[in-house]
Amino acid sequence: MAPSFPTSSFSDALVILGAAGIVIPTFARFRISPVIGFILVGLLVGPAGLGSLTRELPWLNYITISNPHAIEPFAEFGIVLLLFSIGLELSFRRLWAMRSLVFGVGAAQLIGAAMIIGTTLHIMGQSWGGAIGLGLALALSSTALVLPLVGTVSAVGRSALAMLLFEDLAIVPIIFLLGALAPYGQEAGFGGLLNTLLLGAVTIVAMLVLGRILLPRLFAQAARAKNPELFLAASLLVVIVASLVTTAVGLSPIMGALLAGILIAETDYHNEVEVITAPFRGLALGIFLITVGMSVDFRVVGENWSAILLAVLGVLTVKALVTAGLLRLGGARNAVAAEAGVLMASPSETTLIVLAAAAAAQLIRPETAAFWQIVTAVGLIITPLLAQLGRLVARRVDRLADVELPVIGPGEPAPAAVIIGFGRVGRLVAEMLATHGRTYLAVDSNIDTVAACRREGFPIIFGDVARPEMMDRLNLGHASALILTMDDPVLTVRLTKKVRAWCPDLTIVARARDAAHAAELYRAGATDAVPETLESSLQLSEAVLVDLGMAMGPVIASIHEKRAQLRAEIVALGSIEEQPGFHSRRRLRDRIGGADGA
Incomplete structure (x- = not known):
C-alpha cells in the first residue's frame, strides 16, 4: 500500500507554523532579525530548494511548500497588517508635521533614484517605457522590513517613515502610469488614472468622516464586553473592511489599512489594538518573507551570478547616494543621512508588484522581469545586513565629525x-x-x-x-x-x-x-x-x-x-x-x- 502524505494546504500550514516556532526563538537568542530566518526558510523549502526533490523523495512533502501561490494571499494580508500597525503609531498631527519630509524629500528620493536607474538602463539598451517601469520599481524601498528594523521614533526611523509613506501613496499612480505607457494603453491610461484618483479621494474623505464617528463607538462596545476575542474580531474587521473599500475604488489595499490604523490611533484604544493584533501581524509577515525566499531560483542565480551581483550593487549604490544626499540637503545630520541612505538602499516587496505590472503592460520581457525579481529578492534578504552596515557607517561618520571639533580650543579655559x-x-x-x-x-x-x-x-x-x-x-x-x-x-x-x-x-x-x-x-x-x-x-x-x-x-x-x-x-x-x-x-x-x- 502506497504511503499517504498530507494534503497540500495541511503540509504548507505545518511548514509555516514550524518555521515560526523555530526561526523566531532561535534568531532572537542570537539577537539576529528573524527576517533573515524566514527568507532562508523560503529558500530551503521552496520549489527551487528541497521542493525540487519531492518526486525522488516523496517524504519531503512533509517539510516543503508544494504550492507557493496558495500562500500568497496570506503574505499580502501580512503586508496589510504591517501597514495597519504603522498607522497605529501615527496621528494626523504627526503626519501634518512630517508633510515637508513626505512630499519633499520622499518625492525627490523616489523620482531622483528612478530617473538615474531608468536612464542607466536605457543607455544599456532598455526601451524608454521599460526603463521607466524598472526605474520606478527599483527605486522603491521595503516598508515591511525597514520600519521593524529602525522603528518610527528615532531620527533615522522618522526619515525612513516619511519616504516610505510617499512610496506607499505613489504605488497606484505608478501602476496606472505603466498602463498608460503600455502599447495598448496610450489613450485610456491617464483618463483611468484621473478617475481613480478622484474616486479614491472621495472615498478617503468619507472613510475619515465615518471612521471618526463609528470607530470609537465600535471599540467602546467591544471594550465593555471585556472579551479579548471580540476586541480582536473588531480590529480585524476594521482592517479588512478598510482594505476592501480602497481596493474596490482602485486604490491599494495597504492604503486602506494605513488609513484604518491612523483613525484608530486617534482613539483611546490604539494601544490595546496594537498589542492584540501583533501575533497575527508577525506570523503573516513571516509568510510573506517565506514567499520572497521561494522566488529565488538557484539555477538562474548560478548562471547569472555576476550580472545579479552588479545589478544589486548598482541599485544599492544609487539609492544610498540619492537618499543620503537629499536628507543632508534637507538639514539632517551626517550620521542620520548616512544610516538612512544605506538602510533605504534595498528594493521593496512592492517592487515585485510593479515588475509584474510592467511585464503585464509588455514594457519589459518576461525574462527581464524574472531577472529583476531575483535582484529584488536578494536585496530583501540583505536588508537586515544593510541596517547593521548603516549603523556602523553612522558611527564612523560621527567619529570623523567629532575629530574635527576641538574639545578645548586654544586659549580657552x-x-x-x-x-x-x-x-x-x-x-x-x-x-x-x-x-x-x-x-x-x-x-x-x-x-x-x-x-x-x-x-x-x-x-x-x-x-x-x-x-x-x-x-x-x-x-x-x-x-x-x-x-x-x-x-x-x-x-x-x-x-x-x-x-x-x-x-x-x-x-x-x-x-x-x-x-x-x-x-x-x-x-x-x-x-x-x-x-x-x-x-x-x-x-x-x-x-x-x-x-x-x-x-x-x-x-x-x-x-x-x-x-x-x-x-x-x-x-x-x-x-x-x-x-x-x-x-x-x-x-x-x-x-x-x-x-x-x-
Whole structure:
C-alpha cells in the first residue's frame, strides 16, 4: 500500500507554523532579525530548494511548500497588517508635521533614484517605457522590513517613515502610469488614472468622516464586553473592511489599512489594538518573507551570478547616494543621512508588484522581469545586513565629525569637570554644576542622546571613551574633576585606573552600583565612589524619619553621619588585601550591601 502524505494546504500550514516556532526563538537568542530566518526558510523549502526533490523523495512533502501561490494571499494580508500597525503609531498631527519630509524629500528620493536607474538602463539598451517601469520599481524601498528594523521614533526611523509613506501613496499612480505607457494603453491610461484618483479621494474623505464617528463607538462596545476575542474580531474587521473599500475604488489595499490604523490611533484604544493584533501581524509577515525566499531560483542565480551581483550593487549604490544626499540637503545630520541612505538602499516587496505590472503592460520581457525579481529578492534578504552596515557607517561618520571639533580650543579655559555618560544621572550632575556656575564638558557614546542634548544647549560631544585616543583628546590634565556616570561597571573601573595613572591629583567621582563595586573603584583610585543602592536607602530612611515627626535638622545630621560611616567602611573594604582564611572581608561586604546588591 502506497504511503499517504498530507494534503497540500495541511503540509504548507505545518511548514509555516514550524518555521515560526523555530526561526523566531532561535534568531532572537542570537539577537539576529528573524527576517533573515524566514527568507532562508523560503529558500530551503521552496520549489527551487528541497521542493525540487519531492518526486525522488516523496517524504519531503512533509517539510516543503508544494504550492507557493496558495500562500500568497496570506503574505499580502501580512503586508496589510504591517501597514495597519504603522498607522497605529501615527496621528494626523504627526503626519501634518512630517508633510515637508513626505512630499519633499520622499518625492525627490523616489523620482531622483528612478530617473538615474531608468536612464542607466536605457543607455544599456532598455526601451524608454521599460526603463521607466524598472526605474520606478527599483527605486522603491521595503516598508515591511525597514520600519521593524529602525522603528518610527528615532531620527533615522522618522526619515525612513516619511519616504516610505510617499512610496506607499505613489504605488497606484505608478501602476496606472505603466498602463498608460503600455502599447495598448496610450489613450485610456491617464483618463483611468484621473478617475481613480478622484474616486479614491472621495472615498478617503468619507472613510475619515465615518471612521471618526463609528470607530470609537465600535471599540467602546467591544471594550465593555471585556472579551479579548471580540476586541480582536473588531480590529480585524476594521482592517479588512478598510482594505476592501480602497481596493474596490482602485486604490491599494495597504492604503486602506494605513488609513484604518491612523483613525484608530486617534482613539483611546490604539494601544490595546496594537498589542492584540501583533501575533497575527508577525506570523503573516513571516509568510510573506517565506514567499520572497521561494522566488529565488538557484539555477538562474548560478548562471547569472555576476550580472545579479552588479545589478544589486548598482541599485544599492544609487539609492544610498540619492537618499543620503537629499536628507543632508534637507538639514539632517551626517550620521542620520548616512544610516538612512544605506538602510533605504534595498528594493521593496512592492517592487515585485510593479515588475509584474510592467511585464503585464509588455514594457519589459518576461525574462527581464524574472531577472529583476531575483535582484529584488536578494536585496530583501540583505536588508537586515544593510541596517547593521548603516549603523556602523553612522558611527564612523560621527567619529570623523567629532575629530574635527576641538574639545578645548586654544586659549580657552578648561572646564571645571568632564562628565562621561549623559543619561539621567549625568544630566542631573550637569544641571547642578550649572546651577552653581561651574563649567563642564559631557561625553556620551549614544549619538541620539548627543544630538538631543546639543539641541537643548548642553556642551556635549560624541565619543567612545573605551578608545584610548578619545580619552587623550579630553585633556584631563587641565580639568579639575572627572565624573563617571556610565552604567557599565567594568568600563568605569578600567577608566578610573587609567586616568588615575595619568593624573595622580585629579578628582575622580564615580557612580557605583553597590558597595562592592564602590570598593573596587576605590582600589582603582577613585576619589569618591557613590553606590546607588546605599544612597537610595539613606534617602528612604530620611523620608521615613521626617514623616514620623522627627525634626529635619537632627535627621539630616544623622544621615550625614551614617553616610560617612558607610563610606569609611567601603574605603576600608577596598584597601584590605585578599588573604587566605580572612573572613571579615565577606562579613563587611554583606553588612553594607555588597553580597546581594540591596
